[in-house]
Amino acid sequence: MKTYFYLLCILCFLTSKIHAQTYIQNVTVVDVVNKKLVPNQTVVITKNLISEIKPINKIKVPQGANVIDGKGKFLMPGMTDAHVHFFQSGGLYTRPDALDLRKQVSYEKEIDWVHHNMEDFLLRYLKNGITSVIDAGASYNFLGLRDSFSKNTTLPSVYMTGPLITTYEPEVFKNLDKNEPFKLVASAEEAKKMVLEQLPYKPDFIKIWYIVMANPKEMEAAAKKYEPIIKTIIDEAHKNNLKVAVHATERITAQIAVQNGADFLVHDIEDEIVPDDFVKLLKSKKVVLSPTLTVMDNYYKTFAQKKNYSTYELENANPQTIGSIYDLKHLSGSSDSILVSAVKKRFNLPQIDISAAKKDSIRMVNLKKLSDGGVTIAAGTDAGNIATQHASSFIMELKAMKESGMNNWQVLESATISPAKIFNKENVSGSITKGKIADMVLLNSDPTESLDHLTQIEMVFKNGQSMLPSKIIKVTPEILVQQQLNGYNARNIDAFMDPYSEDVELYVFPGKLISKGKEAMKKSYSAMFEKMPDLHCEIKxxxxxGNFIVDKESVSGMRKNGKVEATAIYEIKDNKISKVYFLP
Structure with a gap:
């Protein structure tokens, strides 16, 4: 009897082990370490790890195992956005120090909204193949949210700082208690205390916002006055086994930070073309740099009301935050003079006397020089800032990096294995390697051929668990209606039509049919978008x-004089808008 029992236990163990394994057969592995494609491989996942990688004819798949057909597909490591901020939504109201619209939407309401939507942001990262994110400046409350979400092993891994320890703090962020994202430091003594204050919240690293308010001629002297503070923060963090990230966009501030032990520069240098000695310094110190090329341009274009989101972003960003960017079209108080003032306030600080275009050019040249010089580059968006959307902005950042002169392999490396080096995790993640964590993305096309292929995701693996992108985010009626509204305001016909069913019907309430079928609707609205360049819909x-959304709308740009006031009733069926009733 005992023998039978032991045999049964062994059989159950072996059976459970088989069922715990997943075999991805006949797939091409994207080897970001050796920069080569390895075809006809079988990759075995056991629990949360990659347990085997061999040619297809070298592995026999046991009966009952979970098998995924990888023929014609490409398996690459899960990506990492190395610079995000969850305390910022990416919407119009998230940085009142840059554009103060607190009379329209209180900052308290904005903070509450981002707290309640952090999980949505994480799911959007996952859907887009981003399995880890690095939050380079948060708050104590967000560190608490990080801890709660870490229990869900299917969500992206989150590495997060506490509040940024800063040499300059905007007034709007003061006195927010545990929601405060900045801590102003005035002395080395305070610097040490601020690092120690964060320790009970267990940050993954410490972040310094090294802001120097000086003109170029006085920049070096002004920057050096803060050096004792910078050194103290770094030394105290290192004593407590914490890496240090530094926001330093001038060559001299970045140099001072690195010379004093900074591990991670979260922006490219924008005030001058960096000298060779600077490149050698970063390489010798094994500093990782995240260039964040697109974030400033998103501010410029938003304030100029020229931000045009791609269809991909309109369909993949949080619809509320991306929708808020279009609010400038109708918000009271958003006159040209206020926008000009906002631009000056955000970008024309005393130390900045070069144009935005010039700074963009400098960043591009520096990235190419740093990359060619052997500095480790980690792709990061600075997502959460106004108009830089969580998750969906990543592909645009990667394309900008390529425009700087990096090749596709270098860009893929910057999105996978390089960010793992920030926390010395390159031996456990960041590549398709036996023994590493099974954070992976299965693509339908070759990403080394085109970075656009990174959006053609068949499946995402997080800690070995496979997920279809279409199943990651629950599609609600409000999401669908907001997505079509965003497409309408962007006059993007593809993004506008995507939420509608193939047999959609439009009515004048209660029952006068005015259009039937998606193609007829697309033809009608395409003509409207072309003829009416100022078309804009405000939701009153x-x-x-339930499955019905009722929007009271005010539409401008349809008539020469005045707005069209109307009510639209949307009926949702099978995750698509199936009927719309217009009440004049």
Whole structure:
């Protein structure tokens, strides 16, 4: 009897082990370490690890195992956005120090909204193949959220700092208690205390916002006055086994930070072309640099009301935050003079006397020089800043890096194995390697051929668990209606039509049919978008009732004089908008 029992236990163990394994057969592995494609491989996942990688004819798949057909597909490591901020939504109201619209939407309401939507942001990262994110400046409350979400092993890994220890703090962020994202430091003594204050919250690293308010001629002297503070923060963090990231966009501030032990520069240098000695310094110190090429341009274009999101971003960003960017078209108080003032306030600080275009050019040249010089580059977006959307902005950042002169392999490396080096995790993640964590993305096309292929995701693996992108985010009626509204305001016909069913019907309430079928609707609205370049719809109120959404709308740009006031009732069926009723 005992023998039978032991045999049964062994059989159950072996069976459970088989069922715990996943075999991805006949797939091409994207080897970001050796920069080569390895075809006809079988990759075995056991629990949360890559347990084997061999040619297809070298591995026999046991009966009952979970098998994924990888023929014609490409398996690459899960990506990492090495610079995000969850305390910022990416929407219009998230940085009142840059554009103060607190009269329209209170900052307290904005903070509350981002707290409640951090999980949505994480799911969007996952859907887009981003399995880890590095939050380079948060708050104590967000560190608490990080801890709660870490229990869900299917969500992206989050590495997060506490509040940024800063040499300059905007007034709007003061006195927010545990929601405060900045801590102003005035002395080395305070610097040490601020590092120690963060320790009970267990940050993954410490972040310094090294802001120097000086003109170029006085920059070096002014920057050196803060050096004792910078050194103290870094030394105290290192004593407590914490890496240090530094926001330093001038060559001299970055140099001072690195000379004093900084591990991670979260922006490219924008005030001058860096000298060879600077490149050698970063390489010798094994500093990782995240260039964040697109974030400033997103501010410029938003304030100029020239931000045009791609169809991909309109369909993949959080619809509320991306929708808020279009609010400038109708918000009271958003006159040209206020926008000009906002631009000056955000970008024309005393130390900045070069144009935005010039700074963009400098960043591009420096990235190419740093990359060619052997400095480790980690792709990061600075997502959360106004108009830089969480998750969906990553592909645009990667394309900008390529425009700087990096090749596709270098860009893929910057999005996978290089960010792992920030926390010395390159031996456990960041590549398709036996023994590493099974954070992976299965693509339908070759990413080394085109970076656009990174959006053609068949499946995402997080800690060995496979997920279809279409199943990661729950599609709600409000999401669908907001997505079509964003497409409408962007006059992007593909993004506008995506939420509608193939047999959609449009009515004048209660029952006068005016259009049937997606193609007919697309033809009608395409003509409208072409003829009406100033078309814009403002939602005055919204009622959500099960599968019905009722929007009270005010549409400008349709008539020469005045707005069109109307009510639209959207009916949702099978995750698509199936009927729309217009009440004049």
């Amino acid at each position: 109120s919204r009622i959500i009732n």
